[in-house]
Amino acid sequence: MRRVAGRVYVPDAQGRYRSYRALWVKEGRVAGLEPGRGEGEAVLPGFHDAHVHIWKIGQLLTDLLDLRGVRSLKTLRRLLEERDRLLPPGAWLLGRGWNEALLGAWPTRAFLDEVLPHRPVVLTRTCAHIHVANTQAFQRAGLGPDTPSPPGGEVRYGEGLLLERAYGLLERAMPRRTVEDYQRYILAGAGHLLRHGITSALEAGADPLLLEAYRRLDQEGRLPLRVSVLAVVRPDGEETTYPLPEPYRSERLVVAGVKFFADGGLSGASAAVSRPYREVGGKGVLRLSAEELFELALPAHEKGFFVATHAIGDVAILEILRAYHRLYQARPLPVRHRLEHFGLPGPKALGLARALGVWVVPQPIFLEELRENFLRYLPEEFLPQCYPLARMAQAGLFLAFSSDAPVVQEVSPLKGARAAGRPLVGKGLPFLRALFYYTRPEASGLPPAWLWPGQRADLVVYDRDPFRYPEEAQVIYVEVDGAAVFTA
Ligand SMILES: [Zn+2]
Structure with a gap:
């Protein structure tokens, strides 16, 4: 047994952080927590980036x-x-x-x-x-x-x-990527996530070759963090369809979800919206109707895969929610599907997402890094509806936060949680609440990782209390399964 002392912060099921003065680790799992206020370095559960391209x-x-x-x-x-x-x-x-x-x-x-x-x-x-x-x-x-x-x-x-x-x-004319290239990229990307305290992540779209690279790394024991890989079934904007992947589950690697694309993005004015964009005009393009997605996703739904669909514009979001509604009607299974991004949800979308119990996976950091694009292209009426994270939380949605890096530069959950406090218009999300949403690996088919006794000892250590010094706190040490994976 090993004792990790400090200001240990562990969330309860409602996401309220409680403090402890130490936790005990045994064989890669949390063995116990010592109540009381700790001192010095801060220990938090390792974060989950619920949509990132490692x-x-x-x-x-x-x-x-x-x-x-x-x-x-x-x-x-x-x-x-x-x-x-x-x-x-x-x-x-x-x-x-x-x-x-x-x-x-x-x-x-x-x-x-x-x-x-x-x-x-x-x-x-x-x-x-x-x-x-x-x-x-x-x-x-x-x-x-x-x-x-x-x-x-x-x-x-x-x-x-x-x-x-x-x-x-x-x-077609460029050099082809190999499995070895992919392995090299995965390890470099994983190292980058770990140094920001991210101990598990969802790879938000993989073709069969990338999936193979992950499987090999896992079988060779070389994956330094937990990854859930979304298999692309219908590549973005293409007509071809890949077969459903073999489900896969080990300690470090899970293949349990499939990915579809319903529209483009707001920053490039290609998300499917109900009002024309400013400056560039047009209402984006809906790439997948409710009917098409239903047909494409039904086999995955029936096999127990979660379906994750890129939907950003208000039109795309409602279309996809309709497709999910039909899936649950056709076969009422306990699997929670997901909406990736969920950029411009109106009140109706919030209500439907709640009623269906699906996960929504927005990127708070977009509010900062893509802010200039949003303000430039979005009609005024859409500004209060653009990544309305506080409303999503209020509506009681199953909410998991993510970065979507490298679409943006910043992967740090501390930076993301701060951005969640600064919407384009209206009230932001409190910092601690936002941080908790970076701790939802269940959204990706991974077990909860909150440092509760019995759970995996996946943790991040900051040099000072990030709740008090969110700007200054630095990651100094990270563990997965109770073993060091990053040391500053
Ligand atoms: Zn993405």
Whole structure:
């Protein structure tokens, strides 16, 4: 038995944190808690990020040029030139994370040609739905000014932009990712989550090759945190369908859910909404009707998989809730399905989500990192309805918070919980309440992890009390199954 002393904070079932002065760990589990006020370092349950793209974080930390937060074309140019010097001649330069609202302009083919004419360059926007490429990249893929747009996508050769499914035309010419690449990315991404105190996470969409990479890492005992992997059945914007995955459950890895996409995002004005966007116009695109999702998801529902659907606009959200309602009517099973993002829910959506008992998984940090895009594109009437986290909590929803990194840069639950207090309009969510919603692994088919006796000793240690110093507190130590996985 080992005693971990400090200010130990453990939530009760209602999410109220109680303090203890120590906890006991035996064979990877919590053996007991000592009542009383502790001192010094703060010990909390390890956090759960309920929607994150672990491998993409890792890819950004390794092979891709990270363009998140870049605030001018001048900086973009410098970053491209720096990366260019590190790559072998002729190799593709791939980057991700630019946002025109921050850059102050859209990057174009002409701009990229001017900076790097001699190698193919493709830069993906923060939303991952829009890409800009230089002439070399277009040529390598056999694309030119006369290339027609494919169904569900758009090629804008002049600007160098590829929207939605048009990216597939370019991707065919790029080097293929291997299982080993994926493994490398997963481990780099996992390391990044752990250093922020995240001890379990949901990988929010995996194709069969990524699933295979996870299975291998787990079987080799190399997964340093708990992961629930959502298997993509119908890839975003495509007509093909992957078979349902084999259900999988070990101590570290769970495959129990499947992923669908109903619309795009608010920051790129592609989420399906009932009122037109400002500046760019249009009401986004609904990619999946209630009828289609019902048909696609029924086999998964019947096999006990939870269904997780990306739905951001008010129109998409209601459509998906209708599909879930039909699933439960067709086969009343105890599985809780999920709505990913849940960006613009109206009162009707809040009521329906509550009545169906589904999980909703928003990203509080969007309120900070994508705030400029929201304010720019959303009609005024939508502002109070944009990620209304306090209303979601009030409505009694099953709520689990997440980052959706690398769509955003910040994965820290402390930062996310602070952002939850600053909605675009109206009242925010109290910090402690918000933090608790980063402690809901059940939303991803993982066991609760609140440091209750008998539960796994997955914990994070801060140098000072994060409840009192949310800005300054630093993660100094993290354990999974009672074993160190990160030390500052
Ligand atoms: Zn996502």
